[in-house]
Amino acid sequence: MPTQHLSRRFIVFLFGVLGLVSVCFLLMFYYFYSAQIADERTQASHSVSLLLKSSLERAMLRRDLPGLRDIISDLGKQEGVKEVMILNPAGEVRFASQPQRLGQTEAAIIQQFCPNCTPANLPLEPVTRFFTPNAGGELLRTFHPVRNKPECMQCHGNPASHPVNGILVVDYDAAPIREKGWVNILMLTGAGAVAVLFSAGAAWWFMRRYVLQPISSLDTASHALSQGNLAARVPVRGKDEMANLASTFNHMAERLQHSHQVLQSREQFLQGLIDAVPDGVRVIDPYFQIVLANRAYAEQCGVACPETLRQQYCYKVTYQRDTPCPPSLRSCPLAMLSAEQPTLKFMETLHRADTSLLSTEVYAARLPVVAGEAVASECLVVESVRDLDKAVQYSHEQKLASLGELAAGVAHEIHNPLASVRIALQASDQILDTSQENVTELKDYLHLVDEQVEQCLNVTRRLMKLGTLASGHPELVEVNGVIRETLSLLRFEREQQGIGEALQLDSSNPRILAADNDVRMIILNLAQNAFHAMPAGGELRVITRKQGATVEIRVEDTGTGIPDAILAHIFDPFFSRRHDQRGTGLGLTITRTLVKQHGGQIQVAEHAAGKTAFVLHFPDADDVPNVTQEAA
Template sequence: MTAQAWYAGPAQTALRTLPLRHWIARSLNRKFIVAAAAGLLTVSLIFLLAFVTLYHGQLREERTVRASEVNRLLQAALVNAMLKRDLPGLREIIDGLGQEPSIRQAMILNPTGEVRFASDHRLIGTQLALSSGTDCPVCLPKSALSQETQLTLSDSLGRDVLRAIHPVHNQPRCVQCHGPTELNPINGILVIDHEAETLRARTLHSTGLLMGSGAVVVLLSVAGGWWFINRFVLKPVARLASGANALASGQLNSRIVATSADELGQLGATFNHMADTLAHNLAATQEQKAFLQNLIDAIPDGIRVIGPDYRIVLANQSYSQHLGQTARQIIGTPCYRSSHQRDNPCPPHLITCPLAEIAKTGQPVKTLQSFSRDDGSPVHVEVYGASMPARSNGQDTLYVVESIRDLAKQLQYSHQQKHATLSQLAAGVAHEIRNPLASIRIALDTLFKLRDNAVRDDEQLYEYLHLADRQIDRCIDITERLLRLSLPPGHSPDLVSINSALQDTVSLMTLEAIQRQVTINLALSAHDARTVAADSEIRIVIVNMVQNAFHAMPHGGQLQVSSQVDGQHVTMTFEDNGTGIRPEDLPYIFDPFFSHRADGDRGTGLGLPICRAIVERWGGSIAIATQLDQGSQFTVQLPNADALDAV
């Protein structure tokens, strides 16, 4: 990557799009560098302030020390010279001081400010003590001649001069020459002009060394701190951030390589443990989700779960097959769009909406609807909706679960149930036909023997032929009964004899009753009970009712089958002394696919629903009375055809 490309990378983009403080706040490294730079600047300013203060203090101290030393020396020499009146010696001392490298000028003034001795002889006799307002950079105010004073002046060349003024006070041993101390308190004034540049250079040198050493210490501290933080803080944190980002992006196998046992190392180990737990829980969640999806996919009815916003959150394969759609097309789609091809919720006054009804009453809803596939073809279904409270995103939410049954498939199941019933009757039919056929064979064998023996006995011949004819009629009757049971219902109803239907159908089930150790007692009404219906469907109802009684008596028992005429109705009653029906199962026995047989077999759960559908189609009803462990009684009531004729 070129330098130009690098500068145009994410970092520069972040600088362009984010405020500087936000850009700094997004990286510990940048925050540390900025904080270290700010700390270095602050420390440098503090050091600079301290160095300037130290510089001035050292300058004053140096000046004071030098002045004090010279003052003591000159005072001693001056007093000694004055006492001895050694003026040449005093002059030599002043001249010697003027030749010192750090002293620019040495002078002795009289009390009035006149120069009496000076290392620069040109100043002898000049007046340095002038009144205020006089333009003389090296002159002294008169107030400075009576006390020790230190001044910073500039000479005629603009150079700084450190001038120390030291009055020589009058002493008792000096009164002979200078008079009383009360009148002449000062004998003279010693003035020393020090070289300020030399002192400043030394001070600046010392200050520079101190600042340099401080800067080196700060830089070493910053570099060491940066290395330590980068090695033990920034890099581990960067690894944690990288692992967290990878985990957030879905890389569940992302883990942190721990390089230390400190707090950050422990944090990395905790992160790995958290990632393991998260991966395990997510895998378990996925398995539970797949199990739930497989569970609802195994349900033969269509299932869809609808949220309060009308959107489908879950659906099974059967529902997808109903509408010819895929799960991707269904999930998240509004229910009215998925099943009714509408752009808005279904109007409650036109279509019974389970969501609207449940919102009003809170009770389950059953309705018949016509769904529309994507190609516009209709699907006639029975919808059973019920509410399902759940918690979503921290809030209590009420979902609606709809069970959708294709009525065309239900009709197919009805035919399958009918075929299954006929197959169960096949053994009984075979048993019924076997005996007549055996009798016919015996009669034919006897006739053949008579013919072979050339014996002519017309009476015996007639008897055997008559026997064969009766048995053939019996076989024809049995086959006709089975045929009437298996015929599809015609377009127009028939006049059905309830007594004949009961007698014929029960006779076909005699063998099964014997095998199950069940005794069937027929009690038919004296007056033939008749109704208007499909003969084959009435016989299917009788078969299912009798078989339902068989299933309730797994160890055998008694079944009472009766008929009676009661005014406007004819009634068929099927009463067994079996196990009865549990109270909790009683509300569901007429629901399709509900099966709870006492003999332990898993039935289709379609027998009783088909019976009720047939009876209600012909204007009748089914009632049940049951007692647990005592038995059940099913009463089938149909319109009386003779009463209709009378009307």
């Protein structure tokens, strides 16, 4: 929309008002001046007419008709006099300055003078009027009734019945009166125009200097402020109301700039705070728009900067949809959260823009919006998004951390053989010192050293197999051997807790296609999980057998069992109910992930107190269809 400048509107308004006032003033001046001129001319004509009437009356009393005609003729020749006539009451012209008018009946003149009058009721007072004759021009006509007097009764009858003997009509030229009025009006108009222009210029300068320029500065600063330039200020000149307005505006701008800086610092602090959270965090408004997100969530979505996610719709970012998700098909926190249910936990698959998928666990909470002292009806939704793939990723460092729990047992396993080796070496040294011929006893000691060193090497080999990086290709794994070697590493820990061990391994020596160290880690996690469930001792039982085309591994314990309330969550990341409260909550999650990676299944067969059983099923590597399918 084009801008209508206040200065232009002010100029138009100022000149419009001054012009209108000037026109009204000139019209009023013209009216009153013309009336004054006409009144003065009327008074003059009255004086002349009275003098003429007196002369006429004397001439009529003396019956000097030629003298009366001469007086009328001379008066008609005076400057400014157009015509002089004397009419009788019936309107007949008895005397006239123009002889051709004699004897004519001019009743219309009497009607102009007194409409609807008769010869018996003609008015007695003189009347003066402007009129325009048919020939054109403008005349000032004076009507003077000549009253009937007792001296005239002999010729004109009784004054009561004939009050007027005749009417003296004098026509003056009105053009000089009008011309004089117009000349004065033009002179006044010129002077008024000069005064109006000077007044308008002075008013324009004053308004521009003290009103329009400050308002223009305020408008420029306000526009800059609306465009985001919070440093815009207005120059303050003087101490009037406009200066106070400019000072108030600058104070408001300073407070706004300070508040904006405080908000920016708080926003940066909040952004840094949520960026420190390892899980993804996003805040959604009631209109499905993301108002805040952290760096972890940006990485989950596959974008470089969390600022790019702001004002985007959550359904577009999460599911690449163009419309909101149907609440009946998706878990939508905006639709499900309420004052009665302020939190929500659900699983969600994030669909990235590059068509890749990410499994996440979302914990959503309702955040009421505080408006002043009241709580608004609309609420924000804060979501914590956990990357399940990242949570269950089992790196080499995590394996080494899990192996730390075996350190005490492994140290014990290696300590005893090494002690035996030291004793044997000391005895051998003594034999050599006393006699160099007792070779048989020395050989026995050296044989003992060899056996103990071999035992240490076996322990270290088992530990190294468990800690090596997983192979990228599956291999044939003998299940029974892996179970024996892994459980041997836990012997010291098991004996310290008073836990017995029972192995029922299939004599057919079943084999599966998997990574050797992954299978060892599965057995290690399940065995340690069983130890944690038996703080007062018990029995660990491991069973292997073939069932059709699968190999079953069953791990049982006589511990505390698994309550029904938490059974559905034992495989969730970071979920732990260990007796000693030191668990990370990743053991069973990692176990399930490793089992699935090698085409297996894991389930809880029994979970009552006194008997808990985890059952694993893997494809049998010795079964031909399974081998063909794995090869494909």
